[in-house]
Amino acid sequence: MRILISCVLLVILSLGLVFALEQAPFGSNQIDNADKPGRFYLNQGMEKTGAANVVTSVVVTYRGFDTLGEVTILFIAAIGLGAVFHSRKKVKRYEKEKQSASLILQTGCRFLFPLIVLFGTYVFIHGHLSPGGGFQGGVIIASAFLLLFLGCEEKKIPMKSMNTVESLAGIIFVGIGLAGLYWGESFLENFLPRGMDYMLLSGGVIPIIYIAIGFKVGAELAGIVAGLIERNP
Amino acid sequence: MEESLEQILELSLTLLMLGGAVCACVFKDLLNAVIAAAFVSLMAAILFYFLQAPDVAMAEASIGAALTTAIFVIAIKKTKRVEEE
Numbered sequence: 001m002r003i004l005i006s007c008v009l010l011v012i013l014s015l016g017l018v019f020a021l022e023q024a025p026f027g028s029n030q031i032d033n034a035d036k037p038g039r040f041y042l043n044q045g046m047e048k049t050g051a052a053n054v055v056t057s058v059v060v061t062y063r064g065f066d067t068l069g070e071v072t073i074l075f076i077a078a079i080g081l082g083a084v085f086h087s088r089k090k091v092k093r094y095e096k097e098k099q100s101a102s103l104i105l106q107t108g109c110r111f112l113f114p115l116i117v118l119f120g121t122y123v124f125i126h127g128h129l130s131p132g133g134g135f136q137g138g139v140i141i142a143s144a145f146l147l148l149f150l151g152c153e154e155k156k157i158p159m160k161s162m163n164t165v166e167s168l169a170g171i172i173f174v175g176i177g178l179a180g181l182y183w184g185e186s187f188l189e190n191f192l193p194r195g196m197d198y199m200l201l202s203g204g205v206i207p208i209i210y211i212a213i214g215f216k217v218g219a220e221l222a223g224i225v226a227g228l229i230e231r232n233p
Numbered sequence: 234m235e236e237s238l239e240q241i242l243e244l245s246l247t248l249l250m251l252g253g254a255v256c257a258c259v260f261k262d263l264l265n266a267v268i269a270a271a272f273v274s275l276m277a278a279i280l281f282y283f284l285q286a287p288d289v290a291m292a293e294a295s296i297g298a299a300l301t302t303a304i305f306v307i308a309i310k311k312t313k314r315v316e317e318e
Contacts, residue, residue: 224304225303
């Protein structure tokens with residue numbers, strides 16, 4: 001009986017969704033409407049901001065304030081998780097007698113770790129030229145730390161310097177925004193020379209902001225993973 | 234012909250995502266459910282790539298498929314399972 005009722009409800013719900021979304025022009029090219037901001041971003045984003053990647057020009061310059069909000073949300077989430085993990089007395093990580101990882105695994109982790117960090121750094125440094133950016137690069141770096149935590153547990157990660165890096169990156173982000181307010185006209189405005197388009201050193205403050213975001217996200221997520229792993233049940 | 238091939242690919246990816254999502258809901262074992270959710274994220278990343286959004290695809294693949302899965306697996310490993318009959 002319950003299954004029947006749920007099936008009927010599901011059918012009604014899906015029919016309602018179908019009828020509600022019937023009019024929506026999925027897949028049609030809405031950017032062609034001249035007064036839409038999307039068209040403006042696509043056509044003028046490159047020459048106004050100097051970022052070859054249109055997504056980056058939207059994320060960092062036009063919607064830079066939103067990005068600051070996202071970073072803040074991630075920061076608050078990391079703080080909350082840290083508060084939960086710190087509430088109990090800290091237990092030593094190697095209390096249980098665990099069999100340490102084999103030599104092959106440890107060597108593989110130590111070999112792969114710098115390469116993954118290099119790839120993440122590449123992704124967020126080239127955020128204004130190619131797909132990718134601060135968030136993606138930061139998460140890739142955090143996954144490199146995850147590999148290190150899983151593979152060679154003997155390695156201690158200095159959490160204190162990680163927190164320092166995270167805080168410094170946040171301060172740099174806000175500082176660049178305030179500098180744009182001071183030398184430019186608005187918060188997060190570009191106040192550096194634009195440089196040559198399609199080169200690594202172009203786009204003014206965009207690469208600096210992305211480097212800051214990359215460090216911040218990487219340190220935060222690595223801290224979350226480290227807190228999870230170190231916490232004993 | 235080319236367009237229809239692309240449409241078939243996108244449709245099959247969407248169906249795979251739906252199947253993975255249903256599996257993630259139905260599976261009793263939490264580990265299996267997490268892997269199914271990661272599968273959904275991976276298929277979503279491939280779909281984003283075919284829809285010409287490589288930025289979103291990278292974010293989805295690295296966050297959804299890799300890091301979230303790892304965090305869930307660690308959390309499942311650290312917690313105890315209590316089953317009430």
